[in-house]
Amino acid sequence: MTSLLEARGIAIPGRLEATDLQCGGGEMIAVIGPNGAGKTSLLRALAEIELDRGRVAVAGEEVAGTPPARRMRLLSFLPATRALVWPISARDVIGLGLPVHDRARVDEMLDLLELGPLADRPVNSLSTGERSRVLFARVLAARPKLLLLDEPLSNLDPYWVLTTLSILRNAVSETNCAVLASLHNLEQVSAFDRVLLVDGGRIVADRRPNEMLASDELAQAFRVERKGSGWMIRGKISPEAGRQSSQ
Amino acid sequence: MSRGIALLLIATTAAAFLLSLLLPWSSIVGLLRQDTSLATAVFVELRLPRALLALIYGVTLGASGAAIQALFANPLASPDLTGTTSGAALGAVVTAYLLEFSAPLALSGGAVVGALGALGLLLALAGPRAETSTLLLAGLAISALAGALTTLALALAPSPFAFYDAYDWLMGSLVDRSLGQAVFAFVPALVSTILLLRLVPALDSLALGEESAQAMGYDIRRTRLWVVALSALGVGGCVAICGAIGFIGLVAPIFARRLTRGHPGRAIVPAGLIGGALLLAADLTVRAAPVGRTLPIGVVTAMLGAPFFLFLVVRMRRSLAA
Numbered sequence: 001m002t003s004l005l006e007a008r009g010i011a012i013p014g015r016l017e018a019t020d021l022q023c024g025g026g027e028m029i030a031v032i033g034p035n036g037a038g039k040t041s042l043l044r045a046l047a048e049i050e051l052d053r054g055r056v057a058v059a060g061e062e063v064a065g066t067p068p069a070r071r072m073r074l075l076s077f078l079p080a081t082r083a084l085v086w087p088i089s090a091r092d093v094i095g096l097g098l099p100v101h102d103r104a105r106v107d108e109m110l111d112l113l114e115l116g117p118l119a120d121r122p123v124n125s126l127s128t129g130e131r132s133r134v135l136f137a138r139v140l141a142a143r144p145k146l147l148l149l150d151e152p153l154s155n156l157d158p159y160w161v162l163t164t165l166s167i168l169r170n171a172v173s174e175t176n177c178a179v180l181a182s183l184h185n186l187e188q189v190s191a192f193d194r195v196l197l198v199d200g201g202r203i204v205a206d207r208r209p210n211e212m213l214a215s216d217e218l219a220q221a222f223r224v225e226r227k228g229s230g231w232m233i234r235g236k237i238s239p240e241a242g243r244q245s246s247q
Numbered sequence: 248m249s250r251g252i253a254l255l256l257i258a259t260t261a262a263a264f265l266l267s268l269l270l271p272w273s274s275i276v277g278l279l280r281q282d283t284s285l286a287t288a289v290f291v292e293l294r295l296p297r298a299l300l301a302l303i304y305g306v307t308l309g310a311s312g313a314a315i316q317a318l319f320a321n322p323l324a325s326p327d328l329t330g331t332t333s334g335a336a337l338g339a340v341v342t343a344y345l346l347e348f349s350a351p352l353a354l355s356g357g358a359v360v361g362a363l364g365a366l367g368l369l370l371a372l373a374g375p376r377a378e379t380s381t382l383l384l385a386g387l388a389i390s391a392l393a394g395a396l397t398t399l400a401l402a403l404a405p406s407p408f409a410f411y412d413a414y415d416w417l418m419g420s421l422v423d424r425s426l427g428q429a430v431f432a433f434v435p436a437l438v439s440t441i442l443l444l445r446l447v448p449a450l451d452s453l454a455l456g457e458e459s460a461q462a463m464g465y466d467i468r469r470t471r472l473w474v475v476a477l478s479a480l481g482v483g484g485c486v487a488i489c490g491a492i493g494f495i496g497l498v499a500p501i502f503a504r505r506l507t508r509g510h511p512g513r514a515i516v517p518a519g520l521i522g523g524a525l526l527l528a529a530d531l532t533v534r535a536a537p538v539g540r541t542l543p544i545g546v547v548t549a550m551l552g553a554p555f556f557l558f559l560v561v562r563m564r565r566s567l568a569a
Contacts, residue, residue, distance in 0.1 A: 047462040068464035077462035088509035
């Protein structure tokens with residue numbers, strides 16, 4: 001069986017070393033790593049936003065050179081920025097994610113993300129959290145086989161963090177697509193099937209969530225360690241001790 | 248944009264074009280009674296080129312204005328505020344007065360090169376997704392530089408009449424142009440507008456941000472080069488014949504996006520139509536003005552456009568404060 005995503009030797013000079021990655025349909029993968037480690041670069045390379053070397057195939061189809069209408073069915077990318085300049089309605093922004101006009105699908109997405117009352121408001125007048133939901137709906141609209149999400153859970157309140165995760169889980173089990181999402185909150189990785197740890201522009205570990213949280217690589221990359229139910233700065237005895245030593 | 252609004256827009260632009268041809272009605276009727284061949288000559292050699300040039304130049308300014316605004320993701324970007332028109336004027340002046348090429352093709356070529364230089368410099372200075380302040384400052388600097396260099400070129404020109412000669416043209420004028428000159432503006436304008444239409448989907452997707460558009464399979468780097476080259480071609484071709492006319496390229500896309508529900512790319516077509524209607528209307532205003540002589544049309548568009556621009560600035564300041 002061929003895997004859903006096949007990336008070979010993808011690289012961005014200075015930010016991402018040559019990387020191979022495979023994943024199967026139905027997998028939810030978290031991408032974690034310290035600031036500037038290369039999480040966004042990995043996602044951008046997979047989306048072929050800037051790709052100097054290597055190749056990416058989704059469901060056996062080469063992504064490079066695929067025309068926009070087809071590519072929207074293969075993969076979609078949610079950028080970390082939620083900035084939108086033009087006063088386009090939420091409904092129309094979701095429509096931009098579809099290769100052909102499909103009002104029923106847009107309505108379905110509006111319902112799914114409880115955006116009905118905001119549907120005709122211009123997106124540049126919405127709050128950051130609301131805009132995140134509109135952009136998330138846009139990414140899901142075309143039912144792509146691969147979802148590349150850069151910090152999909154930031155700017156969201158707890159209700160929407162949980163709802164977003166369950167929407168992703170449903171999408172994965174219904175359409176057998178795959179999700180790669182970068183995260184900052186290490187507690188959230190347990191909602192995923194597999195975790196990639198990125199550091200220094202390469203994938204340094206690829207494990208199940210629980211193994212990853214307990215791993216040495218994670219402690220080394222983030223310079224923190226697990227203590228009970230929380231995290232501590234590595235080498236410091238307690239938060240109080242940390243505060244004293246920094247004074 | 249609904250079909251009804253599209254038809255209304257086309258009808259308005261067509262009506263403005265016909266009015267421009269037929270007004271003042273009495274003088275055409277009078278001439279027809281006296282001498283048919285003279286009436287035909289007035290019609291074909293005076294009125295037709297003037298109306299055609301107003302339409303062509305207006306459409307070009309509107310369409311390339313919409314494309315430039317979509318590209319920079321900024322409603323205040325336009326051919327004049329980015330220095331494109333000043334660059335084109337400089338190119339044409341250098342070609343005509345310093346290099347002393349008077350062939351229309353050389354003039355158009357010079358203007359296109361000047362416009363390309365200005366837009367290229369703007370991209371280099373302000374970056375692809377420029378903030379309003381950076382974009383306007385860079386555009387201002389380029390306009391000032393091009394203006395100063397234009398004056399310098401005229402001062403150094405061998406012809407003693409260069410200043411006098413160029414002044415009327417630099418302020419923008421549609422008067423006393425031949426059909427041949429109209430064709431010289433028409434060809435680059437047509438090529439530029441038609442090719443800009445191919446970029447509509449890419450520019451619309453750019454509303455989601457450069458990364459999303461790129462991930463959707465649009466080559467934004469190539470789109471950027473196309474918009475710059477095509478705007479320079481269309482605007483340069485028109486500036487070479489009619490001089491610099493401001494504010495149409497700023498105002499038309501802003502109205503057009505109200506018809507396309509904010510979508511920046513598909514605003515190119517209505518912006519072109521609105522631009523054409525606006526410039527034809529401005530030309531009718533020039534002719535109707537009771538001052539006994541012809542006003543430069545650039546003065547009229549600036550006098551109407553500048554207050555609108557200030558209104559936009561105030562509204563932007565309010566929305567930033569809110």
